[in-house]
Amino acid sequence: MLCAAALCSATGCAVGPNYSRPDAAAPEAWDVPAPWRVASPKDAVPKSKWWALFRDEELEQLEGELLQANQTLKVAVAHLDQARAAAAVQNAALFPTVGTAPFVGVEHYSGNRPSGSTATLTPVTQSNYLLPFTLSYEVDLFGSVRRSIESAQASYQASAADLENVRLSLTAELAADYFTLRQLDTEIAILNRSVENIRKGLELIAARHAGGIASSLDVAQEETLYNTTRTQATLLLRQRRQYEDAIAVLVGRPAPAFHLASRELAAEPPGIGLALPSDVLERRPDVAEAERQMAAANAQIGVATAALFPSLTLYGQGGWNSVNISQLFNPASGFWALAAALAQTIFDGGAHTAQVDGAKAAYEAAVASYRSTVLNAFREVQDSITGLQVLDTARKSQADAVSSARRQLELATSRYNGGLVSYLDVVVAQQSLLANEEEAAVIQGQRLVTAVLLVKALGGGWDASSLADVQVKPQVIDAFTP
8 A cells, every 4th residue: 555655646647537528418410490500600699798789778788787786797797706715725735734733831839849859949030931833744645635635626607607607697697687778668658659549549539430330339348448558558567666776776776775767678689600500509608617526526526536545644743842932942942743644545445436426426417417417408599590580480470460451441441431331440440450469579679589599599709719817826835824
């Protein structure tokens, strides 16, 4: 065993498996209907402010507030700082520990103290000045320290990826809420315009009824539609307020004092180039986080395995000790000691072996979690692609439906004025136009929200290569840092 320890120390070996990223099932291409196409992943989404794709100044302002004031984001930043500190703690094990415990004391010995000598004892008062230094260092024979550092560095990088994932999720949530709010603004505006048109129609019918031309039934039908439409507009204000309050929380502002002026949807979903499925694995922060957690778990197998082997600790002690402070630093007052201790557990009831098995199981769980995250990433991208294609087709057919509903209302109104149909036909045509205009607004809002989800599913322009700079490298100066 000692020979093995010496060999490992000389060659710098580290027990446990070296990490390599396991394979994850990936499709060769997306199920992409025309006119979609696969684009270069570097050109798909802007690197930082992906929301600039939508060319909405108000959205950009809100996103800027979120990045500065969102409390959930601040929690993720603090967690990253914690992970960095934890990595620095592990690096400290590469250096020896040096300490000191200066002591100053005065002792008075009794003249009647017990003694094996027959000589007469006298009282003695004696000073003691001690300035010791201690040094200890555990030799990393089997790579326990190196594997611990490897695990901590991977965990630090996982925290960095988690921060990016939190940032991406929050900014995407804000954009989705914002476009849904604008969708509601559009629906409310449509309802308010309809209320005004129906009010004018009601005045006309009431006048015709007063002149004996229209029936009371015509007036009642128009009144019913008028009040129903007003109710719908009022109820939508509640939904709008809920989204406005949600945006307030995201940007770190109290909901009662936060308001956004009403504005109808005017944006169109941007053209978003699709990367290859394999590129998604490098661009999604949640995938990168799962991969780094897998690397950390793999390193922990080495830490647990190293505990099965001997540990070698070197000790040193030295300093000055004197009864007279003026003679404390004389050569004769110096003392020192050196020692080495080799420790090896012989029997522990299988505890260390069980720890290795537990570390291996944790790694397998991390692998399964990583592969599940990858599959979910592919699902989210494909769902968004399909959703945008379906909604684009629905937008075109719904635009035709709105045009048809307008013609229907014009014809019904003309026929009613000509005495060919009852006013019920006009009411039905009004209801049809209103319903189709609202549906067109909903589809437009869903298109924008789905475009946001696609950008999020593609990683928001982030790239895992940035994790290479997320490291806490040990420096010589660290050996002299408290």
